[in-house]
Structures are given as structure tokens and as C-alpha cells.
Amino acid sequence: MFRGRDCLSLMDYSRVEIETILATATDLKQKWRRREPHEYLRGRTVAVLFEKPSTRTRISFQAAIAHLGAQSFYMRPDELQLARGEPVKDTARVIDRYCDALVMRTFGQDRIEEFAKYMEKPVINALTDLTHPCQGLADLLTITEHKAKLDGVKVCYAGDVWNVCHSLIVAASIFGFTLHVARPKGYEPNDRIMKFATDRAKATGAQIVITDDLKQAVKEADVLYANTWHSMGGPEKEKEKRLKDFAPYQLNSEVARGAKPDYIFMHCLPGYRGEEMTEEIVEGPHSVVWDQAENRMHTEKAVLTLTMI
Template sequence: MKNNFKGRDFLSLMDFTREEVYELLDLAVELKRRHAIGDDPKPLQGRTIAMIFEKNSTRTRLSFQAGIAQLGGQSFYMRPDEMQLNRGEPIKDTARVIDRYCDALVIRTFGKERVEEFAHYMKNPVINALTDQEHPCQILADLMTIREKKGRLEGLKLTFAADLFNMAHSLLIACPLMGIDIAIAHPEGLKADPKIVEFAEETARKNGTKVVLTTDMSEALRDADVIYANTYHSMGTTEEERKQREAIFFPYRIDEEKVKVAKDDFIFLHCLPAYREEEMTESILEGPHSVVWDEAENRMHTEKAVLAAVVY
């Protein structure tokens, strides 16, 4: 690879240039091609990857574990309730021990400060598998999928309709960086992280792209090349909160009528899990525009690319 990724953390796409993101995407494409013909390279042979998931996961955990195995490495999943970290051990102590035993840490947790503290005390790379603020591994898979289906990234328009949590933040970082216009449709009163919005707008000015946050669903969807939905239920949401949020977000549900203003050849993304008839209709999720299952597969290949690039 042209750039030296070895030993670098993968915490946020803010830390990477457009050229570096393309290198990771190119590597993911090659790893996917080789996996399809049964010729997986083994850059992680003899390497051990620790995994801490303080939030539940299906796809992220499985894709990392499968990907590590395909690249010849071993993964060890540590349940939070089995760790001394859960009994008050400082992060810095846990981090320094993991650093002596393992070649990298994949962590899925709550605040980004926890990931950053692990990274501070570890010499080996730390990979952000999701925090409340960002989900960079998912976005890398999304970029791979868009490029795979559209043949390019630059000059496209992506519309995101959901809550302004980690996925919205990561798209705000990635889209202007990669030359994609982004429009986010959201209910009145919601606010994205102002520092991330500032980063997105500054990057957009440099790269000649557009960043729009609006309550107008039709405006956001107009001429979209990519339409992205996401669940608006956080883990631990009560039934009462769920009903309240369903009412608030129903006008932002992706359905056949709303997408008429998008490009005829738009593609539909969703990072899953998907709640049919809530954030999108069944016919959108299962329809001809949906590339959700390719997107899910590509998460494994982009995660493999990150691991192959950063692990010594």
C-alpha cells in the first residue's frame, strides 16, 4: 500500500484522507475477490485480535470474527460481565494488559472517550466497532457498496432519514470527504453534534460538495442517488418511548410514494437491524433498489481491509 497504516488506530474517518479511504476500499475489493475464489490471503497468521463488545451486536461481531478467521488470525471475544473492567478495574490497566497479549483490539462501546482511552494506553491498534458518536466501520462498508453499485463516489447525492446519532455523524464525516453531497432529513428539534457538523461543512467547502440538514423529507430525497434508512430505536428503549418515537419519525419513513422524487436508479441502504413498516416499507427493503444484503456482506470485507492494513 502507498500509505503506511501499520499500527494506526481506526477510531474515526476524520483521521483519514480521501486517498487513504480509497486505499482501504481498494484493499477490501481485492479481499472480497479473493474470498470469492477461495484464495484468502493470511496477513493475520499468528495474530490474536481481542474483542470487547459492551453493546449487543449481530453483524459487527460476526463479520469481524469471520473476517479474522478468513485472514488466518484468532479472535477472542470478552464479555463485559466476565471482565474485571466491569468490576471497577481502570481502562488503562485493562488496555495495557490486552496490549501485551494481543495484536489489536476491536471495541464496541458507549462513549467515544472509552475507545480513545484504550487507544491512548495501547501501542497496538484499536478499532472502533461503534460508539454513541460514530460507526466508521459501517460507513466504510457503505462507501464500498455505493462504489460497487454506482461505479463512483464523487458527484453522487446521498439522503439519510433517521435519528441524528452515530450513523448520521459518520455519514456527515464521510460524504463530504469522499465528494458526495449529503442531505439528512430529521424531525424538528433534533440536533447533530455541532463539532461534526462544523467538520462536515468545512470539508464540503474544500471539496465543493453540499451538506443539508432539513425537516423537509421531499427536499432531502429529491434527485437522490442513494437513500439510507436506519432504526430510530436505541438499545434499551421502553415500549412507551418506542411508540412516541414511531409517531415522531413516521413522516420520515421511506416508502414508494416518497422515493418518486429520487433518481430512477437510486439504491437503498440500511445498516440493519431493520424494522419493516417503521423506518421503511417491506417493499422498499425487499425491492429492486435495495442493496442491503450486499452492504451487510461488504462490512466483513472492509473490516478485513482495516485489520490487514493496521495490524503489525
């Protein structure tokens, strides 16, 4: 089902396949908690190429690779001939001959898709501007751990309408849960993502609402999900505009009163206290942010294991 397959987007998977990944992640998490060996990838080598900075994704992937018994080596683009104009297809073919998989974090989705085109070994998306499938998997695992199931869940997402949001939209359309995306008018999801989600929702019954009404989005929500208002490395002028535009969309204890009493608070991190969230909510009893961060490692282990053995 998975062996040798790329993980470029959640759009590549069926519900059953994602449930298999989540079940595998749960099993690997239990083994890790019990300190049971699970070196299923001993003798394998994984290339890790990050063209964008990272904390959680880099650490979680390299920890996951080590726990699975494989070796990894981290590459920056300025260390490779890519920086001096070598074609992607040449670099991809060489990595394919030396390594058993490539984990890549980059800008355009077309770039990682080009690597995948010229590699026979699996290519795993560790974030592009369009999608963040591993974060999406960790989010689904976290929700199921704290809410038992995804059916009937309402998620309120408030923040930048970009890769993390896109992966949530895709996940909602596949699993049929309700997702309200609260954002200022003018910040819209990608057309490709919305077309997929709209088509899939017809079969699953998913309700995906893009709104500028935060109060309505929060109403009776099971999950409140904050994300940063400005992306890494963006222009300072754009950051200032975004801070102003998104200011009414902060998730805090006052706003959270509209959610269900047992709501959980999520954030993919890095988080900015005083902007998209308050100290009180991220450090409060409803926060599952650190469980969510840990689950990145377990879902990444699952993807690596399923695609490489």
C-alpha cells in the same frame, strides 16, 4: 501509512487513505469470492470487546479475523474486572501485552479513546454512540460498487441522527458528495461532527443539508438510506416519542418516486419493516442491503490487514 494506527473515526483519515482502504477491501472481496487464501494475519491474536449487543458487527469481525488467519476471542464486560471497577488504563495495558489488536464496541467515544491512549497496538472502533467508521467504510464501498463513483452522488438519509449518520456526514465532507439528512426538528447531529464536516466541505465542495423536508431530501437522490428511529436499549417512553416524531420519515415506494429511477436503497440494519422502511422497498429490486451487509466484512478485513501487517 496505516501500520499500528487506530481506527476510531473516519475523521482520522484523508480521502486517499480511505480510497486505499476501499481498494484493499475490493481486492480481499475478490479473493474471498474466488476462495483464494488470504491469511495475512496468521499467528496474530485479536481481542473483541463488545459492551453493546451486535449481530452483524460481531459476526463480520470474527469471520474477517478467521479468514485472515488470525485468532479472536470475544469478551463481554461482565466477564472482566472492568465490571468491578478496574481502571480502563489497566485493562488496556494488559490487552496490549497479550494481543495484536483490539476491536471494541462501546458507548462513549471517550471510552474507546481512553483504551487507545493506553494501548500501543491498534484499537478499532466497532461502534460508539458518536461514530461507526466501519459501517461508513462499508457504505462507501457499496455506493461505489453500484454507482461507479462517489463524485456527483446525492445521498438521502432518513433516520436516527446518531453514529451511522455521523459517519456518513464525515464521509460526504471528505469525498465532496451531496448528503441530505431528513429528520424531525430537534434531532440534531453532534456539534463536533458538524464542525469537522463544515470545515472539510469548504475544501471539497460537499453539500450537507440537515432538513425536516423528506420530499426535498429524496428529490433526484441516487441513494436512499434508511436507519432505525430508536436506538438499542433506549427507554420505552423515548421509543414511543421517536416512533411518533419520525413517522413522516418512512422510506417507501411512494416516497421513492421522487428519487432517480435507478436509485439504490440502503439500510445498515437491524431494520424494522413498517417503521423506517417498508417490506416492499427492502425486498425490492432497488435494495442493496445485503450487499451492504456483506461489505462490512470486507472493509473490516481491509482495516485489520492494513493496520496489522
